[in-house]
Amino acid sequence: MSEVGVKDAFLDSIREEPTLAQVVWEGTVLKRPTRYVSVFSDSGERESESFTGPQQTVTRSFLVHSVGATAAKAQEVSALVIEQVVDRVFDVAGRVCRPVQHEASHYTRLDKDIDPPLFYNVDEFSVISKPSG
Amino acid sequence: MSDFDFAAMSTLAADLGRVPENAGKNVRQATEITARNIKDSWRDKLSGSEGLTAAGRSISYNTKTGANDRGSTISIEIKPRLGGQGSLVFVPELGSLATAPRGYGRSSLAENSDDFVDGLTKALEDAEREAGL
Numbered sequence: 001m002s003e004v005g006v007k008d009a010f011l012d013s014i015r016e017e018p019t020l021a022q023v024v025w026e027g028t029v030l031k032r033p034t035r036y037v038s039v040f041s042d043s044g045e046r047e048s049e050s051f052t053g054p055q056q057t058v059t060r061s062f063l064v065h066s067v068g069a070t071a072a073k074a075q076e077v078s079a080l081v082i083e084q085v086v087d088r089v090f091d092v093a094g095r096v097c098r099p100v101q102h103e104a105s106h107y108t109r110l111d112k113d114i115d116p117p118l119f120y121n122v123d124e125f126s127v128i129s130k131p132s133g
Numbered sequence: 134m135s136d137f138d139f140a141a142m143s144t145l146a147a148d149l150g151r152v153p154e155n156a157g158k159n160v161r162q163a164t165e166i167t168a169r170n171i172k173d174s175w176r177d178k179l180s181g182s183e184g185l186t187a188a189g190r191s192i193s194y195n196t197k198t199g200a201n202d203r204g205s206t207i208s209i210e211i212k213p214r215l216g217g218q219g220s221l222v223f224v225p226e227l228g229s230l231a232t233a234p235r236g237y238g239r240s241s242l243a244e245n246s247d248d249f250v251d252g253l254t255k256a257l258e259d260a261e262r263e264a265g266l
Contacts, residue, residue, distance in 0.1 A: 028233050040234055045243070063227065063234050109223070111230040122227045 003058050006097060006127050007041045009090035010062055014039070017084050020077070034118060035073060037081060038065040049130075057130045061103070066121040071108045078105075078121035085125060097129040145242060145249050149257065155264055159256035161198070161207055167249040168194045168209040174241035175211070182225055191219025192238075211238070 007026075014024045014037055023036040040063045046055035066081050068074035082102060090097045106122040145167065149160065176189035191213040198207050213222035228234030 028228075028231065032230065038230075040228065042236075063236070065228065065230065067230065106223070106227060114230050118230055120230055 003044060003060070003092075003095060003129060005092040005095065006044075006058075006060050006090060006129050007062075009092050009097075010041070010085065010100070010125075010127065011039055013088055013090070014064075014081055014084050017080050020080060020084075032067070032114065032118065034067075034069040034116070035077060036067050037077060038067065040064075057128065059126055059128050062125040062127070064123045064125065066123065067118050068120075069116075069118060071110075071119045074108055074119040074121045078123055082123060090127065090129075092129065094132055095129040096132045097127055101126045101128075145246060147249070147253055149253070156257055156260035157205060159260050160253060161196075163252035163256040164207055164209055164249075165196060166252055167245050168196070168211055170248065171211050171238075171241045171245050174244055175238050178235075178237035178241065179222065179225065185218050185221060185225065188213065188218040188222050188225075191215075191217065191222060211242075 011024060011026060015021050020037055023033055024039065025036065026039050026041070029036060029038050042061045044058040044060035047057045047059070048055045049057055064078075064081055066074055066078035068077050085100045086102045087099045089099050102123065103126050104124040108119055108121050110117055110119050149156075172192050172194050175192045179185060179189035179192070182188060192211065193214055194209050194211040196207065196209050198205070200206060213219040222238075224232065225235045226238050
């Protein structure tokens with residue numbers, strides 16, 4: 001499996017939480033329930049471990065919106081996401097992954113531009129992986 | 134021995150270890166040049182944002198110097214000034230529930246990380262030369 005398997009493993013690990021299993025999506029959600037998780041991922045920054053070596057070490061960044069009808073509920077969802085992924089070591093075919101790092105957390109915000117207005121927490125994570133073998 | 138660490142996605146950090154006594158001025162100058170470049174890059178990206186044309190002008194930086202148990206410290210925070218469109222910069226940065234994050238600040242930081250290393254390296258070399266080392 002290619003490095004994109006890291007992204008799939010990240011999404012699957014949140015879905016292992018029973019209360020979130022059916023409400024985790026990648027990207028912007030159009031038909032929003034009042035409690036859900038939206039995951040955005042970049043395609044990873046490639047680095048070489050030596051001057052002339054191939055750029056195979058990849059740092060993939062994730063930004064997660066944890067959404068709820070109240071600030072407390074959004075924070076609950078955020079706490080569940082963090083519990084599911086932080087320090088998790090993904091088992092991805094062809095890759096060796098380092099534990100998931102929690103990079104940043106931001107204030108809970110209210111989005112009034114949608115109907116109904118919903119609260120969301122933003123957390124940022126990263127996973128570094130390199131080819132196995 | 135200098136140790137540069139870009140593991141954190143939102144922070145440029147460097148532990149310079151033991152450096153010549155006269156290095157402080159050069160290090161501060163090099164760090165401020167990087168901060169200014171990040172600020173300009175972030176402003177440029179925001180200037181193309183539909184509906185947030187004035188937001189770029191809110192990006193600024195604050196320099197703090199101090200000391201900890203390992204020696205002198207300098208930190209520079211680059212962020213929007215709150216008020217007016219500056220209060221809305223989090224939307225393109227972190228996304229809203231209807232729009233995906235664009236991460237202009239974070240990408241500006243990443244774009245300048247190599248220059249940060251180069252600038253600090255040159256600052257230390259100049260300080261060593263001035264100190265006759």
